[in-house]
Amino acid sequence: MTTTDANATISIEKVSKHYRDQTALDGLSLTVPEGSVFGLLGENGAGKTTTLQILLGLIAADGGYARVLGLDPAKDGLEIRRRVGYVPELPALYDWMTVSEMGWFAAGFHPEAVTGTAPYQTRYADLAQGFGLPPKRKIKALSKGMRAKVSLSLALAANPKLLILDEPTSGLDTMVRREFLESMVDLAADGRTVLLSSHQIAEVERVASHVALLHQGKLILAEPLDELRAHTFLLAVNFQTRDHDPAPPASLPLELIDAADAPRQAHWLVRARDRAACDTVRHLPGVESLQIESPGLEEIYIGYMRGRRPAPAPPTSAIHVA
Ligand SMILES: Nc1ncnc2c1ncn2[C@@H]1O[C@H](COP(=O)(O)OP(=O)(O)OP(=O)(O)O)[C@@H](O)[C@H]1O
Numbered sequence: 001m002t003t004t005d006a007n008a009t010i011s012i013e014k015v016s017k018h019y020r021d022q023t024a025l026d027g028l029s030l031t032v033p034e035g036s037v038f039g040l041l042g043e044n045g046a047g048k049t050t051t052l053q054i055l056l057g058l059i060a061a062d063g064g065y066a067r068v069l070g071l072d073p074a075k076d077g078l079e080i081r082r083r084v085g086y087v088p089e090l091p092a093l094y095d096w097m098t099v100s101e102m103g104w105f106a107a108g109f110h111p112e113a114v115t116g117t118a119p120y121q122t123r124y125a126d127l128a129q130g131f132g133l134p135p136k137r138k139i140k141a142l143s144k145g146m147r148a149k150v151s152l153s154l155a156l157a158a159n160p161k162l163l164i165l166d167e168p169t170s171g172l173d174t175m176v177r178r179e180f181l182e183s184m185v186d187l188a189a190d191g192r193t194v195l196l197s198s199h200q201i202a203e204v205e206r207v208a209s210h211v212a213l214l215h216q217g218k219l220i221l222a223e224p225l226d227e228l229r230a231h232t233f234l235l236a237v238n239f240q241t242r243d244h245d246p247a248p249p250a251s252l253p254l255e256l257i258d259a260a261d262a263p264r265q266a267h268w269l270v271r272a273r274d275r276a277a278c279d280t281v282r283h284l285p286g287v288e289s290l291q292i293e294s295p296g297l298e299e300i301y302i303g304y305m306r307g308r309r310p311a312p313a314p315p316t317s318a319i320h321v322a
Pocket of ligand 1: 019022023024042043044045046047048049050051
């Protein structure tokens, strides 16, 4: 019934989640390979947090099946949360504890010495120090970014095989964001897997090996970032006349993602095997010139999102009111 990938740290199969009449996830299937830095992208309300919470067994799916480190979140949520470093969007910390006490408290949930490394509390203290956190300061007196750093230190101190991060860099200053994201790449190089949800597309582009795009609870695409970049092109097509094709004809070996039209010009964001496939546009009737560019992840993201927007409503003057 399932197609679990032996190299997958996470597999999700046709998972759905509804809240009353709101669909949060609609038959989502996704595989996160071991050792990847996997960026989950999508607009507000796309279902990113819901996905992460189902994987951690914090909420139950209505249908479908998931596996995390070989465990079933529906049954083994507690064990998954023990093994996975999780940084939630809004970290739940005890305000009355100090930075240092927070590590002592969390160490209680990680009694086993971390194999081959310092115990949890020592690693936490080192990480907190590395982030410049004052050990004696109370959590309630920390800034938003400092709280995020505490949360990250707590997650990383367990030396987890898998890190799940929901908007991990929101609230962090530019320098720390950069350092933090680079440490994600180091973790992956060490064989760990990182799944992060983010709105910071430029950051995801810098560190992710894989990306997935969610839209209204559905998967739009999931693939290695290199492949996505290698097969996505932005074509700027200049036509001799104003009257031109609004999209590449179906006979060309191109898949249109998004099109923007101007009187004698069109911008087509397409998937294609390679540049040579894009070059076929040059031979369309009426084409004066063609430029082929390789778009960045942000342009690709916007193109996919815009391509999924419903057509604009007709102007109100066209609506007959009885
Ligand atoms: N507890 C809840 N009760 C009702 N609806 C919910 C609940 N949690 C999430 N939803 C709805 O499910 C959908 C997906 O929400 P989710 O938080 O997963 O999105 P997201 O992609 O993480 O968004 P954001 O980027 O804004 O954090 C949204 O429409 C949201 O309103």
